[in-house]
Amino acid sequence: MTVAEGSLVVTDLRVEFDGFVAVGGVSFDAHPGEVRFLIGPNGAGKTTCIDAITGLSKGSGSVTLGDQELLGKSTQKIVRLGVGRTFQTASVFEQLSVLQNLDIAAGLHRSSLSLLRARRGVDPAIEVALEETGLSDVRETPAGILSHGQKQWLEIGMMLVQEPRALLLDEPVAGMSQDERTATGELLQRIAQRRIVLVVEHDMDFMRRYASRVTVLHQGKVLSEGAVAQVQADPKVQEVYLGTGGAATTAAMLVVADPTIEATDAVPQGKGD
Amino acid sequence: MTKLKPWLPLIGIGVFAILLLVVAPAVLSMHWINNLGKYCCWAIAAVGIGLAWGRGGMLVLGQGVFFGLGAYAMAMHLTMETSGPDSLPVFMILYDPSASLPAFWEPFRSDVFTLLAIVLLPVIVASILGYALFKRRIKGAYFAILSQALAVALAVLISSTIRETGGDTGLSDFRYFFGFVLDDDANKVMVFMIAAALLIVCLLAVWQLNRSRFGELLIATRDAEERVRFLGYDPANIKLVAYVVAALMASIAGAMFVPIVGIITPAEIGASASILMIAGVALGGRASLFGPALGAMAIGWGQSSLGSSWPSGWIYILGLVFILVTLFLPMGLSSLLGKAKSAVWRSREAPTAPAAASAPLLDEVQK
Numbered sequence: 001m002t003v004a005e006g007s008l009v010v011t012d013l014r015v016e017f018d019g020f021v022a023v024g025g026v027s028f029d030a031h032p033g034e035v036r037f038l039i040g041p042n043g044a045g046k047t048t049c050i051d052a053i054t055g056l057s058k059g060s061g062s063v064t065l066g067d068q069e070l071l072g073k074s075t076q077k078i079v080r081l082g083v084g085r086t087f088q089t090a091s092v093f094e095q096l097s098v099l100q101n102l103d104i105a106a107g108l109h110r111s112s113l114s115l116l117r118a119r120r121g122v123d124p125a126i127e128v129a130l131e132e133t134g135l136s137d138v139r140e141t142p143a144g145i146l147s148h149g150q151k152q153w154l155e156i157g158m159m160l161v162q163e164p165r166a167l168l169l170d171e172p173v174a175g176m177s178q179d180e181r182t183a184t185g186e187l188l189q190r191i192a193q194r195r196i197v198l199v200v201e202h203d204m205d206f207m208r209r210y211a212s213r214v215t216v217l218h219q220g221k222v223l224s225e226g227a228v229a230q231v232q233a234d235p236k237v238q239e240v241y242l243g244t245g246g247a248a249t250t251a252a253m254l255v256v257a258d259p260t261i262e263a264t265d266a267v268p269q270g271k272g273d
Numbered sequence: 274m275t276k277l278k279p280w281l282p283l284i285g286i287g288v289f290a291i292l293l294l295v296v297a298p299a300v301l302s303m304h305w306i307n308n309l310g311k312y313c314c315w316a317i318a319a320v321g322i323g324l325a326w327g328r329g330g331m332l333v334l335g336q337g338v339f340f341g342l343g344a345y346a347m348a349m350h351l352t353m354e355t356s357g358p359d360s361l362p363v364f365m366i367l368y369d370p371s372a373s374l375p376a377f378w379e380p381f382r383s384d385v386f387t388l389l390a391i392v393l394l395p396v397i398v399a400s401i402l403g404y405a406l407f408k409r410r411i412k413g414a415y416f417a418i419l420s421q422a423l424a425v426a427l428a429v430l431i432s433s434t435i436r437e438t439g440g441d442t443g444l445s446d447f448r449y450f451f452g453f454v455l456d457d458d459a460n461k462v463m464v465f466m467i468a469a470a471l472l473i474v475c476l477l478a479v480w481q482l483n484r485s486r487f488g489e490l491l492i493a494t495r496d497a498e499e500r501v502r503f504l505g506y507d508p509a510n511i512k513l514v515a516y517v518v519a520a521l522m523a524s525i526a527g528a529m530f531v532p533i534v535g536i537i538t539p540a541e542i543g544a545s546a547s548i549l550m551i552a553g554v555a556l557g558g559r560a561s562l563f564g565p566a567l568g569a570m571a572i573g574w575g576q577s578s579l580g581s582s583w584p585s586g587w588i589y590i591l592g593l594v595f596i597l598v599t600l601f602l603p604m605g606l607s608s609l610l611g612k613a614k615s616a617v618w619r620s621r622e623a624p625t626a627p628a629a630a631s632a633p634l635l636d637e638v639q640k
Contacts, residue, residue, distance in 0.1 A: 076505050093497060096489060104493055117485055
């Protein structure tokens with residue numbers, strides 16, 4: 001496969017914790033214009049992959065964004081090179097307002113001396129992010145009292161104002177209502193038109209609706225890769241989900257439509273494993 | 274009202290400045306002007322602690338180190354000014370009539386060097402120390418213990434070098450302050466005015482820092498340090514700036530303390546002195562603008578009035594006040610203001626909108 005300009009390429013990534021191999025030689029790539037999904041059972045190493053890419057965990061191998069090597073750099077440097085991420089539990093600054101949160105995040109491209117001045121007016125990029133994430137009406141609200149879904153959108157907004165080249169999202173729709181999931185999915189598709197979007201997800205229905213390409217991780221290794229239908233048809237994937245998680249999850253993966261059954265039945269069972 | 278609100282702190286600082294610089298010299302006796310000057314010095318250190326601890330989350334338990342750097346730099350200069358151009362400080366001759374001036378004293382003969390040292394010494398020491406600590410991600414209790422230990426170490430060092438620094442007796446009997454005779458009441462008022470003006474300047478500086486983007490970033494670092502990395506900032510650098518500013522303020526406080534009080538000893542910069550500095554900040558409200566300064570002044574006042582008339586009881590009263598504040602007002606006395614404000618709002622809204630009566634109740638439950 002030819003590597004497009006400005007892609008995120010992970011090659012033979014290994015992460016070990018005191019001898020325990022969490023990620024054992026994973027390779028995948030993500031290109032601008034696609035919503036890339038990373039799925040797998042609990043403990044497959046999905047979040048660890050993202051941690052290694054963003055400098056939180058020490059990994060070996062190679063991770064490149066465009067022609068820049070990311071491994072071995074500090075988190076703040078990787079962010080400045082154009083990688084943004086969100087966390088499983090939204091980690092916005094609860095004491096600050098929505099606007100202040102976005103403003104702080106947008107400070108990346110400002111000079112350090114300008115930090116000494118108070119904020120006057122609102123950056124156009126922040127207006128765009130407020131519009132994009134639907135948070136315009138709550139801009140003065142302290143982030144701590146936002147709803148769960150709004151916090152996740154604020155996190156995505158904070159990433160957007162950094163104008164990153166790659167966005168890594170760790171379970172962005174966990175705990176969201178069906179409507180919020182739809183809104184988030186559409187938001188991700190809009191964002192992905194010009195950027196790399198990599199999503200770690202548990203929710204199979206969400207994955208099926210919005211993924212362009214999927215990589216399935218299992219026990220720290222890549223099990224399967226390809227379009228949604230391709231992955232679903234892969235006997236190895238079916239075996240892993242049958243073997244470790246029980247039939248419910250696989251059923252959830254294989255059933256193509258009907259999100260109502262999904263939400264009430266399959267997902268809670270799938271999470272129970 | 275909403276237009277005025279961002280400027281309220283500035284108006285507060287203005288009122289405070291008029292009280293200190295115009296009203297106080299006009300109505301207070303010399304004794305109380307001198308005392309007020311001393312409280313201003315503690316307040317300057319407290320304003321810095323408010324920034325580092327209240328806004329930045331660094332429990333700076335050893336600000337006595339920087340207070341001591343400024344104080345001893347000033348005291349060495351005043352001692353030499355008092356003893357005259359070619360003679361040794363009196364205490365050195367007392368210990369050893371044939372002593373010669375230690376090399377590190379020599380530059381403090383110069384006015385300019387002394388003033389530069391008061392500003393640059395704490396900045397350099399705090400930068401090196403802060404860089405080493407924050408880059409290694411040392412925080413919380415470890416940071417507090419370490420900074421406290423440094424204050425103890427500096428006090429012990431000075432105590433044990435009696436020939437060079439005057440030891441436990443400290444440095445005292447200053448007669449001149451940059452050419453001004455310190456016995457003169459007019460000059461005493463001038464020294465007080467300088468200290469009060471410096472306090473106002475420090476309040477203005479912290480006010481601007483708090484409302485700046487740096488201030489928002491500092492709070493963000495306090496509340497979620499690791500998250501700040503994902504904004505592209507190194508939290509160590511943000512904390513370092515606040516720490517250095519606090520150190521500089523403590524040093525200025527120490528430097529002004531010397532001509533006002535007339536003596537500096539290791540007891541003024543050691544562990545218990547450092548804890549008293551932070552105690553005032555906790556009492557007043559560490560995250561607010563005026564809380565630290567007013568809290569430090571209140572503690573200072575308590576110490577010099579109650580502390581001298583009833584020394585055995587004062588320390589218990591102080592202890593009790595802390596227990597009560599920590600239990601019922603963890604954010605200090607200044608948080609009373611916010612509570613009073615919301616209470617007023619409630620009583621004002623209740624009669625006009627009976628339908629909203631359930632909202633305050635809910636608020637109560639959440640508390």
